[in-house]
Amino acid sequence: MAKPEPWRQDATAYPVITTVPLRYSDLDTMGHVNNVAMASIFETARVHLHHLLGQHPVDLGTRWLVAAVYINYLREAHPPQDMIVRSAIGHIGHSSWTLFHAAFQNDVCVATGDTVMVVHGPKDTRVISPELRAIMDTYKPTIAAAQDAR
Numbered sequence: 001m002a003k004p005e006p007w008r009q010d011a012t013a014y015p016v017i018t019t020v021p022l023r024y025s026d027l028d029t030m031g032h033v034n035n036v037a038m039a040s041i042f043e044t045a046r047v048h049l050h051h052l053l054g055q056h057p058v059d060l061g062t063r064w065l066v067a068a069v070y071i072n073y074l075r076e077a078h079p080p081q082d083m084i085v086r087s088a089i090g091h092i093g094h095s096s097w098t099l100f101h102a103a104f105q106n107d108v109c110v111a112t113g114d115t116v117m118v119v120h121g122p123k124d125t126r127v128i129s130p131e132l133r134a135i136m137d138t139y140k141p142t143i144a145a146a147q148d149a150r
Contacts, residue, residue: 033078089137
C-alpha cells in the first residue's frame with residue numbers, strides 16, 4: 001500500500017471518533033503498540049461506525065464480510081495514552097464499501113487503515129440498499145481533499 005495521502009492524517013477529515021483504551025496485551029517486547037494490535041484497534045472503530053448505521057446486517061437478511069484490510073504504520077504508538085481512531089466511509093460501490101481509519105495519539109497520526117467490506121447474502125440481497133447508501137453517505141470524509149480523492 002502506498003503512503004497515505006496527506007488528508008488521511010488530518011483528524012478533521014473523519015466524522016466518527018472512537019476512543020480505544022490500550023491494554024497491556026497490545027504491547028510488544030519493545031513497549032510499543034504491536035502491529036497486530038493496531039488491526040484490532042481499527043476493528044473496534046469499524047464495529048462502532050457500523051453500529052452508527054442503525055441497521056444490523058442480520059436484520060437485512062445479509063452478512064457484512066471483511067474482504068481486505070490495509071494498514072499503514074506511520075509512527076510508533078506507546079502507552080498509556082488511549083488510541084483515538086477517526087473513521088469515515090470512503091468509496092461506496094454496488095455491493096461493497098471502504099472504511100477509512102486514522103489512529104491518533106497526542107494529536108499525531110500513528111497509522112491509517114482501510115477496510116473493504118462486502119455484502120453477502122441470498123443473490124437478490126447482495127447489494128447496498130438505497131436506504132443504507134443514504135445513511136453511509138452521511139459518514140463520508142468531510143474535507144475537500146478527501147472529496148477529491150474519491
